[in-house]
Amino acid sequence: xxxxxxxxxxxxxxxxxxxxxxxxxxxxxxxxxxxxxxxxxxxxxxxxxxxxxxxxxxxxxxxxxxxxxxxxxxxxxxxxxxxxxxxxxxxxxxxxxxxxxxxxxxxxxxxxxxxxxxxxxxxxxxxxxxxxxxxxxxxxxxxxxxxxxxxxxxxxxxxxxxxxxxxxxxxxxxxxxxxxxxxxxxxxxxxxxxxxxxxxxxxxxxxxxxxxxxxxxxxxxxxxxxxxxxxxxxxxxxxxxxxxxxxxxxxxxxxxxxxxxxxxxxxxxxxxxxxxxxxxxxxxxxxxxxxxxxxxxxxxxxxxxxxxxxxxxxxxxxxxxxxxxxxxxxxxxxxxxxxxxxxxxxxxxxxxxxxxxxxxxxxxxxxxxxxxxxxxxxxxxxxxxxxxxxxxxxxxxxxxxxxxxxxxxxxxxxxxxxxxxxxxxxxxxxxxxxxxxxxxxxxxxxxxxxxxxxxxxxxxxxxxxxxxxxxxxxxxxxxxxxxxxxxxxxxxxxxxxxxxxxxxxxxxxxxxxxxxxxxxxxxxxxxxxxxxxxxxxxxxxxxxxxxxx
Numbered sequence: 001x002x003x004x005x006x007x008x009x010x011x012x013x014x015x016x017x018x019x020x021x022x023x024x025x026x027x028x029x030x031x032x033x034x035x036x037x038x039x040x041x042x043x044x045x046x047x048x049x050x051x052x053x054x055x056x057x058x059x060x061x062x063x064x065x066x067x068x069x070x071x072x073x074x075x076x077x078x079x080x081x082x083x084x085x086x087x088x089x090x091x092x093x094x095x096x097x098x099x100x101x102x103x104x105x106x107x108x109x110x111x112x113x114x115x116x117x118x119x120x121x122x123x124x125x126x127x128x129x130x131x132x133x134x135x136x137x138x139x140x141x142x143x144x145x146x147x148x149x150x151x152x153x154x155x156x157x158x159x160x161x162x163x164x165x166x167x168x169x170x171x172x173x174x175x176x177x178x179x180x181x182x183x184x185x186x187x188x189x190x191x192x193x194x195x196x197x198x199x200x201x202x203x204x205x206x207x208x209x210x211x212x213x214x215x216x217x218x219x220x221x222x223x224x225x226x227x228x229x230x231x232x233x234x235x236x237x238x239x240x241x242x243x244x245x246x247x248x249x250x251x252x253x254x255x256x257x258x259x260x261x262x263x264x265x266x267x268x269x270x271x272x273x274x275x276x277x278x279x280x281x282x283x284x285x286x287x288x289x290x291x292x293x294x295x296x297x298x299x300x301x302x303x304x305x306x307x308x309x310x311x312x313x314x315x316x317x318x319x320x321x322x323x324x325x326x327x328x329x330x331x332x333x334x335x336x337x338x339x340x341x342x343x344x345x346x347x348x349x350x351x352x353x354x355x356x357x358x359x360x361x362x363x364x365x366x367x368x369x370x371x372x373x374x375x376x377x378x379x380x381x382x383x384x385x386x387x388x389x390x391x392x393x394x395x396x397x398x399x400x401x402x403x404x405x406x407x408x409x410x411x412x413x414x415x416x417x418x419x420x421x422x423x424x425x426x427x428x429x430x431x432x433x434x435x436x437x438x439x440x441x442x443x444x445x446x447x448x449x450x451x452x453x454x455x456x457x458x459x460x461x462x463x464x465x466x467x468x469x470x471x472x473x474x475x476x477x478x479x480x481x482x483x484x485x486x487x488x489x490x491x492x493x494x495x496x497x498x499x500x501x502x503x504x505x506x507x508x509x510x511x512x513x514x515x516x517x518x519x520x521x522x523x524x525x526x527x528x529x530x531x532x533x534x535x536x537x538x539x540x541x542x543x544x545x546x547x548x549x
Contacts (some may be wrong), residue, residue: 027052042228044206045170046262051224053258054251057539063129065245066095069136069223070133072101073197074242076221077103077162078110080193086113088160090183090191092167092201093120099197099223100166101137108143115160119167119183121150152182155289157190165215166193167201170227175212176202178409184213196220199227200236208232239501241533255454255463257535262501263491264532276305278486280351281358281481282373283388285335285366289318291388291477294521295358296326298481299404301528302503306489308351310344312336315359323356339491341372348376353383355484357390358477367393378402383493385409385484386443387476396420402443404456407493409446409480423447427462435460444482444494445510448476452501458493463498465505467512474521482528506531 020485021440038258044052056062056134077087089215091097108114116137125131137144149155155370159409165187167180176184184202187194199205202214208229217238222230223245230237252259267276279299283292289311296297296319297305310329320328329347331340348354360366370393377384383405386394391414408418416422419437424430431453438445439457447453484499507527511519530537 019186024429036481042230043225043227044228048224048227049135049522050172050256050258051125051247051251052309053245053261053536054254054256054394057158057256057258057536058248058254059127059543060246060248060249060251062095062127063132064245064359066098066129067102068245069099070104071106072223073099073103073164073166073221074106075221076135076195076241076243077107077112077164081112081162083111084113085162086115086160087162087164088115088117088158088190090117090119090167090187091119092180093122093124093126093130094169094351095127095130096166096169096197097125098127098170099131100164101130101133103164103166103197104137104144105140107138108472113160114143115145115158117149117155117183118146118148119150119155119179120148122148141492146187150179152179153183155179155186156443157186158192160192161188162185163192163194164197164202165188165217167215169198170205170212172201173204173206178475181213184215187215188213194218194238196237198223199229203229203233203236203525205229210236212413225515228379238276248459253462255461255465255498255501257538258504259495260532260535261460261500262495263486263489274305277352277485277490278306278308278350279304280347280352281307281355281484281486282311282336283309283310283358283360284315284319285361285363286312286314287334287361288314290322290474291359292328293319293322293479294474294477294547295355295484297323297522297525298478298528299355299485299488300325301525302485302489302532304352304485307485310336310340310347310358317435329355329477335363337363337367338369338372341376344373344377346487347530348373348382349380351382352488352490353385353484355385355387355480357386357388357393358480360393361390362392370394379408383407383487385480385487387480388414392417393419394418397437399443400440400442402441404444405441405493406443407446407487408441408443409448409476409483409497411448413474414443415447417467424533427451431455431460431462434436444497446477446479446501452505454494454501460495461474461498463501463505465502466508466519469512469517469519470505470508472519472521475504475508475519475524478507478521478528502535502538506535506541509538509541 057184089100091100198219200215206228313330316328316330387405387409421474434453438455486496505522510527511523
């Protein structure tokens with residue numbers, strides 16, 4: 001449960017300024033084995049999509065995964081039925097249908113009598129891997145009887161020994177429509193043994209809800225891992241077997257393009273100002289003004305609609321000079337203090353999320369103000385990103401004070417300030433330290449370094465985008481802006497933290513293509529939209545590093 005107050009005692013506050021420690025980049029042999037995805041885990045359609053894209057980034061194409069999936073289905077058929085048995089495959093126009101096309105090809109090669117019914121118009125096939133397998137299958141009409149059907153009236157039950165349901169997979173949520181509905185009815189009315197690919201058509205793989213009608217399978221061969229919806233309507237799944245399709249374990253360990261794609265959404269034409277978030281940045285002091293400006297500019301580049309920066313008056317004037325897009329809230333005096341709480345009240349209430357800490361300084365009244373602002377925002381159920389001086393202001397956290405709406409983004413020294421322990425230089429140990437502290441505090445922790453570690457106490461990922469040129473001051477503020485901007489747009493804090501870490505490092509890598517290691521933090525800003533729009537654009541850099549390793 002979210003605590004109403006944070007009990008922060010001055011006796012445990014450490015006000016020493018810390019310098020970031022140099023921590024080694026992760027090596028493939030060092031990966032924390034307990035973070036691997038187990039077949040016993042239950043994954044959502046979003047998580048499966050992340051794994052698919054991350055696999056492609058690592059060099060395992062969708063075509064390869066589809067090949068492995070389809071062959072697994074064929075292996076299961078062959079193990080249960082002798083060669084010469086008849087098999088009808090009902091395939092859709094998406095990737096689930098592509099799995100069915102591969103299965104049909106392998107079964108034909110093993111001398112099964114194969115009939116493939118494409119349920120839908122082949123002009124609706126958009127995925128390149130599905131198109132490739134459809135082209136191959138159409139060239140096999142001597143051994144596979146093929147029919148394409150988008151008219152439900154001609155779909156009838158089958159007399160085949162085996163029926164394979166490869167119509168719809170994960171990610172389906174709406175009620176079934178024709179011709180899919182008729183195909184489901186035809187499969188169910190047939191007497192043959194029914195095998196569903198990944199999930200029975202008509203079942204929402206995330207919730208298990210029935211989408212009108214569903215295939216009642218004797219066997220479901222689910223791909224890579226169990227699906228979250230399995231525990232509801234189990235009678236439709238039949239026996240369930242998990243097929244390993246060759247997704248690399250690293251696809252679930254490393255942040256990648258799939259994590260970035262998970263924090264993107266289409267904007268309708270009638271979108272209006274404020275619909276995509278209002279971020280309040282509380283930072284700056286008489287000494288520092290650039291840090292909160294970088295947070296604001298990075299957040300804007302993620303697509304957030306409005307960014308407000310609340311800073312002491314002199315710093316606010318400086319922040320305004322960075323860009324007319326930044327809306328400043330000028331706080332009287334030279335440092336944030338408790339006297340400003342009344343001014344900030346309304347802005348905290350209106351904000352979608354808050355980022356606090358960059359450039360604040362550690363004046364005594366500022367430390368008190370930071371604690372009270374965090375308490376105040378928590379009471380109003382606001383997501384908060386805590387960074388830089390705000391981390392030092394809250395002091396050592398010894399028990400669960402937060403929940404998953406709070407993100408802390410410390411470097412190694414700041415991690416010591418809030419956890420009481422200096423992070424190990426050993427990657428495996430360090431990952432456990434971050435996970436343990438996330439569990440203890442309740443917050444999501446992003447430990448910045450050569451290799452970023454992101455954990456919510458249960459899930460943990462690492463990110464190795466970025467380069468030595470990003471040791472320049474301010475790149476951490478850009479990271480805070482990216483994460484806070486994504487949270488402000490309504491994405492979950494953990495997903496935003498993972499994606500933000502990848503985007504920040506990848507933007508730095510793209511900037512380094514032009515400037516080498518002579519970077520300024522502002523160089524990252526123009527590349528943030530590029531990585532968000534096409535996270536796979538970093539693959540060429542990723543692959544080059546592997547060749548040079």
